[in-house]
Amino acid sequence: MRQLTAQNGTEHETVITTKDADSGLTAIIAIHNTQLGPAVGGCRMFPYAQEAHALRDALRLSQGMTYKSALAGLPFGGGKSVILGDPRRDKTPALLRAMGTFVDMLAGRYIIAEDSGTSPDDMRVIGETTRHVTGSNAQLREDPSPATAHGVFLGIKAGIRQVFDTESLAGRSVAIQGLGHVGYHLAKYLTNAGAKVYGSDINVENLTRAEKDLGITAVSPHEILFQPCDVLSPCAMGAVLDEISIAKLQTQVIAGAANNQLATNEDDERLRARNIVYCPDFAINAGGIVDIHHQNNNACSDTRAEAIEHIGHSVASILERARSQAVGTQKIAVAMAEEQLNACPQKNYSLQRAAAV
Numbered sequence: 160m161r162q163l164t165a166q167n168g169t170e171h172e173t174v175i176t177t178k179d180a181d182s183g184l185t186a187i188i189a190i191h192n193t194q195l196g197p198a199v200g201g202c203r204m205f206p207y208a209q210e211a212h213a214l215r216d217a218l219r220l221s222q223g224m225t226y227k228s229a230l231a232g233l234p235f236g237g238g239k240s241v242i243l244g245d246p247r248r249d250k251t252p253a254l255l256r257a258m259g260t261f262v263d264m265l266a267g268r269y270i271i272a273e274d275s276g277t278s279p280d281d282m283r284v285i286g287e288t289t290r291h292v293t294g295s296n297a298q299l300r301e302d303p304s305p306a307t308a309h310g311v312f313l314g315i316k317a318g319i320r321q322v323f324d325t326e327s328l329a330g331r332s333v334a335i336q337g338l339g340h341v342g343y344h345l346a347k348y349l350t351n352a353g354a355k356v357y358g359s360d361i362n363v364e365n366l367t368r369a370e371k372d373l374g375i376t377a378v379s380p381h382e383i384l385f386q387p388c389d390v391l392s393p394c395a396m397g398a399v400l401d402e403i404s405i406a407k408l409q410t411q412v413i414a415g416a417a418n419n420q421l422a423t424n425e426d427d428e429r430l431r432a433r434n435i436v437y438c439p440d441f442a443i444n445a446g447g448i449v450d451i452h453h454q455n456n457n458a459c460s461d462t463r464a465e466a467i468e469h470i471g472h473s474v475a476s477i478l479e480r481a482r483s484q485a486v487g488t489q490k491i492a493v494a495m496a497e498e499q500l501n502a503c504p505q506k507n508y509s510l511q512r513a514a515a516v
């Protein structure tokens with residue numbers, strides 16, 4: 160294992176990359192902020208065309224994790240890791256163990272979890288070489304995706320309420336981009352609530368499963384973002400909302416699980432200008448990490464359910480504050496997260512740990 164760079168750039172505390180010739184691992188870990196606790200964040204594996212794209216993802220995703228945990232009231236900082244490679248072709252036990260060794264170098268400042276392209280089983284393999292892993296203990300842990308989907312469902316209701324003055328989903332139309340772990344469960348919540356669900360996936364198996372099990376209507380991946388609907392729910396990859404796509408949207412609410420849905424900060428204002436209610440991704444998709452935290456603390460099912468309910472209230476207060484101040488919802492959500500960070504008496508978890516050692 161060779162550590163290529165260790166830099167403190169942008170607003171991040173630490174960004175490190177590694178290339179391990181033996182296992183084929185090329186990966187980046189970004190720690191954005193550890194003011195509230197160790198940086199917790201998923202490990203994304205994706206066949207990035209360029210290393211710069213992977214770095215950008217790690218930087219943006221780790222920042223989102225800081226805000227997500229702060230808004231959800233969790234004792235975690237924000238971090239994220241990315242592995243450059245195709246999970247279907249390149250993922251091997253040796254590569255995952257090398258990733259564990261990489262994580263271990265940070266001595267607990269970063270705690271790895273599953274994300275797109277990695278699974279709880281992968282976390283078990285990573286756990287062979289580091290103990291700084293969450294999501295690997297079969298006894299404690301369930302797949303976080305249903306909890307994430309539940310939080311998104313409650314956020315959708317908050318968005319619907321703001322636009323239509325009712326949170327009933329009966330007869331409302333929702334277009335879901337990505338019917339994977341979260342998208343499938345979300346489609347189930349929505350169809351059970353009487354919504355008309357349109358869905359799209361580039362993976363034919365996932366699309367067919369949702370069509371057969373839930374009766375969703377399939378839409379082409381090229382058209383799903385522009386499907387006329389009440390709610391658009393991006394549940395695949397980030398940066399799908401940019402100047403070009405926003406101009407063509409035919410929805411009133413955007414509420415989905417995907418991280419970093421806005422390509423740039425300006426897109427927040429573009430959505431507001433089009434009168435589209437955007438439920439900020441890091442506020443609405445916190446259900447998984449909230450549930451992991453409560454499972455790890457052996458919380459009862461009522462406490463876990465209450466914690467997820469809080470996401471709906473949090474999204475509602477962001478939307479309300481944005482409306483009353485006439486600014487973008489993302490801007491308000493960031494301000495609310497920073498209020499939480501500033502209210503924290505600790506200043507830096509890693510420095511405190513270093514001082515304590």
Ligand code: NAD
Pocket residue numbers: 274275276303304305307336337338339340341342359360361362365380394395396397416417418444445447
């Ligand atoms: P997943 O990989 O299981 O599902 C994503 C699905 O999107 C896949 O089925 C994939 O084929 C599909 N997809 C990819 N590109 C597409 C495109 N252009 N058009 C249509 N479909 C496309 O991932 P997931 O766990 O369901 O997570 C979805 C998103 O939510 C990711 O961005 C993830 O980071 C975010 N997220 C997930 C969780 C969680 O608990 N799983 C928590 C927070 C955020």
